[in-house]
Amino acid sequence: MQRPQCSVYIATSLDGFIARPNGSIDWLSRVERPGEDYGYHGFFDSIDTIVIGRKTYETALGFASWPYAGKRCVVLTHSRPPSDHGQTFFSGPPNVLMQSLSEAGSRRVYVDGGSVISQFLASELIDDVTVSIVPLLLGEGLRLTRDLGRDIGLELVQTRAFESGLVQLQYRVHPPGRAAAPAPV
Numbered sequence: 001m002q003r004p005q006c007s008v009y010i011a012t013s014l015d016g017f018i019a020r021p022n023g024s025i026d027w028l029s030r031v032e033r034p035g036e037d038y039g040y041h042g043f044f045d046s047i048d049t050i051v052i053g054r055k056t057y058e059t060a061l062g063f064a065s066w067p068y069a070g071k072r073c074v075v076l077t078h079s080r081p082p083s084d085h086g087q088t089f090f091s092g093p094p095n096v097l098m099q100s101l102s103e104a105g106s107r108r109v110y111v112d113g114g115s116v117i118s119q120f121l122a123s124e125l126i127d128d129v130t131v132s133i134v135p136l137l138l139g140e141g142l143r144l145t146r147d148l149g150r151d152i153g154l155e156l157v158q159t160r161a162f163e164s165g166l167v168q169l170q171y172r173v174h175p176p177g178r179a180a181a182p183a184p185v
């Protein structure tokens with residue numbers, strides 16, 4: 001059984017942070033522009049499943065409305081919070097989760113949250129990465145990746161620059177030992 005394509009779509013500061021030390025993403029508002037979503041809705045329409053860490057889940061719960069409506073949502077956590085939006089909870093290694101998502105019919109998975117992205121990268125499960133660099137230096141915060149254990153090669157697919165100063169980079173991931181995935185980004 002072919003495993004689902006796994007994709008990262010995330011915003012960082014120029015110095016590589018996804019959130020302030022307290023988890024705040026207030027700085028993303030600097031690049032909000034009417035009518036410009038930086039390709040997010042097109043990407044969101046292409047995925048059927050989202051896998052997020054518990055901390056990213058808590059951020060999502062603070063939004064005005066549940067941002068993952070219509071998608072299968074799996075929250076990684078060692079606890080068992082209430083499921084308010086049909087999401088399920090999972091604890092364990094990414095490859096075990098991916099096996100069950102394959103069996104459940106997932107085709108493309110949006111992987112989000114720095115800790116979770118790092119584990120999926122370390123497990124050679126990420127196929128493509130889209131990073132939107134916000135023109136800002138935070139100086140401190142939560143890093144996009146941690147403890148990867150090795151270098152991970154990336155192939156640049158596309159770059160786009162926007163009027164707001166945001167620069168978006170799309171990469172394919174080529175883990176050692178695996179042929180280049182033909183998956184679209």
Ligand SMILES: NC(=O)c1ccc[n+]([C@@H]2O[C@H](COP(=O)([O-])OP(=O)(O)OC[C@H]3O[C@@H](n4cnc5c(N)ncnc54)[C@H](OP(=O)(O)O)[C@@H]3O)[C@@H](O)[C@H]2O)c1
Pocket residue numbers: 009010011012017018019022023024025052053054055056057059076077078079090091092093094112113114115116117119142
């Ligand atoms: N800039 C952006 O575009 C962007 C995107 C997404 C998120 N963010 C921000 O990034 C921050 C969150 O990132 P983060 O790296 O700190 O946290 P995270 O990846 O969202 O969540 C980490 C938590 O997930 C759970 N977890 C992770 N791996 C697990 C596993 N294998 N099995 C069971 N549970 C597992 C643990 O929860 P428990 O402690 O409950 O066990 C862990 O504390 C938030 O502030 C969020 O707003 C920013």
